Amino acid sequence: MASEDIVVGLEIGTSKVCAVVGETRRDGTVKILGVGQAPSRGVRKGEIVDFDTAGKCVREALADAEEKSDVMIRSVFLAVTGGHTESFNNRGSVNIPEDREEICEDDFEDVQAAAREVSIPPANMFLHSILQHYYVDGQDGVLNPVGMMGRKLEADFHIVHGVGTRIKNSVRCVKELDIEVEDVVFAPLAAAQVVLDLNQKNLGALVIDIGGGTTGYVVYVDGAIKQSGCLAVGGDHVTNDISLGLRIPMARAERLKVEEGSVILGQSVPGEVLVLKDETGFAGREIEREMLNTIIHCRIREAFELLKRQTDEANYLPFLGAGVLLTGGCSMLQGIDQLAEEVFGLPVHLTHAHTVSGVTSAFENPQFSTAIGLIKYAQAMQGDKPRGWFSRIRRKLPFFGVW
Amino acid sequence: MIELPRNQLPPQADLRIKILGLGGAGANALDRIQLDGANSDELVAINTDTQALTGSVAPHKVQLGAGLTRGLGAGGDPELGYRAAEESADEIRAAIGHANVVFMCVGLGGGTGSGAAPLVASCARDQEALVVVFATMPFSFEGKRRMSQAEESLATLQQSADVVICFENDRMAESVSPRAPIQEAFSVSDQTISQSVRAISSLLRRRGLLHVGFDEIVTALRQQNPRCLFGYGEAEGDHSAHQALERALKSPLMDRGRMLADVQNVLIQVAGGPQLTLNEVQILMEEFNRHISDTTRVLFGAAIDPQLGNRLAVTILSSLDADGAVHSPVVRGAVSHPAPARHIPAERPAVEEPLRVPDSMDFPPQDLLEEALPAETFSDAELPVPQPERPIVSRPVGAPVRPAPRPTAAEVVAAKRETRQEQMQFEPVTRGRFEKSEPTIVDGQDLDVPTFLRRNVRPK
Numbered sequence: 001m002a003s004e005d006i007v008v009g010l011e012i013g014t015s016k017v018c019a020v021v022g023e024t025r026r027d028g029t030v031k032i033l034g035v036g037q038a039p040s041r042g043v044r045k046g047e048i049v050d051f052d053t054a055g056k057c058v059r060e061a062l063a064d065a066e067e068k069s070d071v072m073i074r075s076v077f078l079a080v081t082g083g084h085t086e087s088f089n090n091r092g093s094v095n096i097p098e099d100r101e102e103i104c105e106d107d108f109e110d111v112q113a114a115a116r117e118v119s120i121p122p123a124n125m126f127l128h129s130i131l132q133h134y135y136v137d138g139q140d141g142v143l144n145p146v147g148m149m150g151r152k153l154e155a156d157f158h159i160v161h162g163v164g165t166r167i168k169n170s171v172r173c174v175k176e177l178d179i180e181v182e183d184v185v186f187a188p189l190a191a192a193q194v195v196l197d198l199n200q201k202n203l204g205a206l207v208i209d210i211g212g213g214t215t216g217y218v219v220y221v222d223g224a225i226k227q228s229g230c231l232a233v234g235g236d237h238v239t240n241d242i243s244l245g246l247r248i249p250m251a252r253a254e255r256l257k258v259e260e261g262s263v264i265l266g267q268s269v270p271g272e273v274l275v276l277k278d279e280t281g282f283a284g285r286e287i288e289r290e291m292l293n294t295i296i297h298c299r300i301r302e303a304f305e306l307l308k309r310q311t312d313e314a315n316y317l318p319f320l321g322a323g324v325l326l327t328g329g330c331s332m333l334q335g336i337d338q339l340a341e342e343v344f345g346l347p348v349h350l351t352h353a354h355t356v357s358g359v360t361s362a363f364e365n366p367q368f369s370t371a372i373g374l375i376k377y378a379q380a381m382q383g384d385k386p387r388g389w390f391s392r393i394r395r396k397l398p399f400f401g402v403w
Numbered sequence: 404m405i406e407l408p409r410n411q412l413p414p415q416a417d418l419r420i421k422i423l424g425l426g427g428a429g430a431n432a433l434d435r436i437q438l439d440g441a442n443s444d445e446l447v448a449i450n451t452d453t454q455a456l457t458g459s460v461a462p463h464k465v466q467l468g469a470g471l472t473r474g475l476g477a478g479g480d481p482e483l484g485y486r487a488a489e490e491s492a493d494e495i496r497a498a499i500g501h502a503n504v505v506f507m508c509v510g511l512g513g514g515t516g517s518g519a520a521p522l523v524a525s526c527a528r529d530q531e532a533l534v535v536v537f538a539t540m541p542f543s544f545e546g547k548r549r550m551s552q553a554e555e556s557l558a559t560l561q562q563s564a565d566v567v568i569c570f571e572n573d574r575m576a577e578s579v580s581p582r583a584p585i586q587e588a589f590s591v592s593d594q595t596i597s598q599s600v601r602a603i604s605s606l607l608r609r610r611g612l613l614h615v616g617f618d619e620i621v622t623a624l625r626q627q628n629p630r631c632l633f634g635y636g637e638a639e640g641d642h643s644a645h646q647a648l649e650r651a652l653k654s655p656l657m658d659r660g661r662m663l664a665d666v667q668n669v670l671i672q673v674a675g676g677p678q679l680t681l682n683e684v685q686i687l688m689e690e691f692n693r694h695i696s697d698t699t700r701v702l703f704g705a706a707i708d709p710q711l712g713n714r715l716a717v718t719i720l721s722s723l724d725a726d727g728a729v730h731s732p733v734v735r736g737a738v739s740h741p742a743p744a745r746h747i748p749a750e751r752p753a754v755e756e757p758l759r760v761p762d763s764m765d766f767p768p769q770d771l772l773e774e775a776l777p778a779e780t781f782s783d784a785e786l787p788v789p790q791p792e793r794p795i796v797s798r799p800v801g802a803p804v805r806p807a808p809r810p811t812a813a814e815v816v817a818a819k820r821e822t823r824q825e826q827m828q829f830e831p832v833t834r835g836r837f838e839k840s841e842p843t844i845v846d847g848q849d850l851d852v853p854t855f856l857r858r859n860v861r862p863k
């Protein structure tokens with residue numbers, strides 16, 4: 001098995017570290033060889049806050065993945081996220097030199113570089129510049145301009161950037177385990193690769209990955225990424241709200257959320273109570289079901305409303321023909337699709353990795369979308385020519401070293 | 404921006420408060436409390452000294468030991484004060500009546516207050532009231548004898564009251580110019596007492612978004628030998644949250660917030676008029692959190708008080724254990740410049756008069772230096788003041804070891820609360836798990852604070 005076909009995706013998530021070993025095939029399919037996992041500690045809101053602890057969890061997850069896939073892991077594609085990440089769209093433009101009439105490959109690099117000639121905060125670094133559309137001499141709808149005659153090549157890019165030190169933090173955490181990082185990928189972009197098929201991307205879709213500490217989202221319109229971002233609010237917030245509101249410990253609140261919680265209001269029998277099972281100090285404690293659900297509802301609704309506003313402001317909502325796709329662990333909350341439908345006014349689907357073959361049902365879990373998505377991303381990169389959708393950013397930035 | 408509900412819930416119907424002022428100091432504190440707008444129906448002056456009683460604003464007056472002292476005061480003798488109270492125990496009980504919360508203001512160190520306070524506290528407790536004592540410890544320049552009388556009384560009070568909030572005159576007067584007449588120092592002390600009485604009664608009375616209960620107050624203040632940290636600040640305008648907190652931290656008993664770093668529990672209440680926004684509260688709490696250590700438990704209350712209009716008020720209450728600290732006097736400069744023996748006769752005349760300090764009183768040069776600097780110019784970097792000292796009074800050798808306080812207060816209240824347990828009550832630290840992480844701020848709102856709380860959504 002050619003080693004270049006084996007790809008490892010690593011997500012150091014807020015609730016779990018997940019390493020997926022996959023085989024990318026020439027026919028465009030992906031086979032999952034194994035998924036390693038470890039509960040995550042030292043990560044808050046998608047970012048490492050306790051380096052050593054998080055490092056141990058990563059080691060554990062990688063070891064688990066090695067064992068399950070029987071592959072020795074030397075390098076990974078690493079997902080990064082956090083409230084510090086930002087994105088915008090920008091157009092790059094280059095004039096084709098006088099002595100040449102045809103557009104050639106070199107021009108792509110230049111146009112991409114031009115698109116990135118915008119000021120981002122000095123502490124930030126680029127994560128992605130993803131091609132949206134080409135224009136040759138101002139003309140739209142060009143699929144592959146190489147070889148075309150033209151004086152001016154323009155391209156729209158979706159640019160994602162984030163705070164350099166924070167991104168480096170994740171990278172360092174992995175490198176300290178003697179594992180190379182082949183590329184860093186904005187987590188929701190990875191998740192979208194596994195949640196959406198080409199048709200859905202063309203129809204337009206909003207992917208929302210609700211994890212433990214973050215809610216990542218990506219908007220595809222006309223096959224191109226138009227918007228992406230991360231709201232540093234996730235399932236942990238739901239749990240925290242429950243814990244504070246009902247005055248119960250976090251672990252208790254987490255179980256209550258997963259086992260009993262729902263985002264739908266007015267469905268419980270009025271006055272219906274849940275009796276917390278016998279455990280030290282909380283014997284017989286009664287909790288009103290409607291109160292629990294209200295707490296959850298408020299939090300999730302707020303997150304959706306914030307995302308909706310973002311998408312609405314950019315006026316993408318009318319172009320989401322494939323609707324909203326929810327993934328991430330928190331998308332398993334009862335009734336969340338119904339609430340999303342209500343907020344977005346669009347059809348909503350709960351999704352997990354289904355566009356990969358060889359996946360056993362054990363991996364068909366929305367919590368793995370990001371990590372599995374990294375394999376799809378890597379596959380896209382492998383076959384990628386410079387003008388492809390995901391052109392790899394040249395890491396000329398000094399703090400990134402060579403990898 | 405989210406606004407707190409405008410419709411004020413009626414005060415807890417079952418809250419019946421009496422504010423008792425014991426002795427000369429207590430009477431003066433009552434005057435101040437009355438001035439600050441307390442409901443005068445609640446005020447009761449209790450004294451051995453008829454003349455002082457006549458001068459009091461309180462509508463209810465109880466003369467202690469008319470037979471014993473013939474209205475001439477206790478002469479600085481706590482024994483006499485105690486026996487006078489014993490003689491008038493029935494009147495004391497009648498004055499307390501059906502109150503279920505009794506605030507008692509007393510200056511310890513003299514005769515009436517020091518002697519009668521423990522007995523009055525037990526009377527109140529016998530009538531099932533929760534008893535909160537606001538006591539002052541004498542200035543160190545008042546002499547050893549007053550100090551030890553005060554200590555002894557305090558130790559007994561700790562056993563008979565539910566909560567003793569103990570202020571040290573030395574600390575309270577720190578903001579007062581050393582040259583100022585002693586009345587000024589006492590008036591600062593009266594003011595502090597009044598503010599804290601008001602703060603605690605409104606903590607109990609205000610039914611805000613985040614209600615503070617008596618057991619939380621007890622928690623914040625419980626120590627073996629507590630010295631109270633109290634801060635109160637009000638402000639209005641654009642930066643009211645910041646300013647009110649700053650003022651509260653500047654309160655003389657706060658040591659500009661530095662002492663907060665050492666406390667185990669701290670209670671903070673934020674109150675404002677109907678316009679109070681949760682956003683202001685959040686800003687304030689974030690700032691406040693910087694002053695406390697990671698392990699400090701924060702008891703947090705927020706309330707609407709229409710009386711505040713567009714002002715925002717911050718109350719901070721906490722306590723340190725005096726026993727755990729270094730035993731040294733707290734008068735500024737007292738170490739290098741022993742305070743001259745002065746001014747307050749250890750034995751006071753039978754008829755009380757205001758304490759007076761001779762104009763010739765000299766103070767150490769440091770004090771003058773400090774006085775010359777406007778307080779506002781102090782920043783942490785340039786503070787010329789000595790290291791924060793704990794507010795300490797050494798305990799007399801052989802002072803009785805105080806048994807653990809009766810748990811009844813917390814229990815009683817807890818039992819009462821049991822019935823309304825399912826009412827939304829929040830751990831005061833509303834950021835919970837996200838306390839230490841970078842806040843998620845969107846549109847000026849801290850999203851780590853539970854949404855239902857910010858939107859004030861309550862399930863029926």
Ligand SMILES: Nc1ncnc2c1ncn2[C@@H]1O[C@H](COP(=O)(O)OP(=O)(O)OP(=O)(O)O)[C@@H](O)[C@H]1O
Pocket residue numbers: 011012013014015016017040045046047210211212213214215234235236254257258328329330331332333334366367368
């Ligand atoms: N059955 C369930 N119902 C509701 N919530 C669930 C369920 N299972 C898991 N969750 C929640 O999903 C969240 C974890 O999701 P996920 O594994 O996607 O997050 P993560 O990738 O670790 O975090 P992030 O991407 O935000 O850093 C947790 O908050 C967890 O409580």
Ligand SMILES: Nc1nc2c(ncn2[C@@H]2O[C@H](COP(=O)(O)OP(=O)(O)O)[C@@H](O)[C@H]2O)c(=O)[nH]1
Pocket residue numbers: 425426427428429431432477478479509510511512513514515516517539540541542545549572589590592593755758
């Ligand atoms: N706050 C305040 N404290 C006072 C005042 N007068 C006296 N004190 C303090 O209270 C202590 C007791 O004095 P006082 O109440 O007059 O004695 P009592 O009436 O015998 O209890 C004194 O040692 C002072 O420290 C006053 O007007 N205000």
Ligand SMILES: [Mg+2]
Pocket residue numbers: 011013014187209211212328370
């Ligand atoms: Mg995730």
Ligand SMILES: [Mg+2]
Pocket residue numbers: 425426427428429509510511512513514515516517
């Ligand atoms: Mg007195």
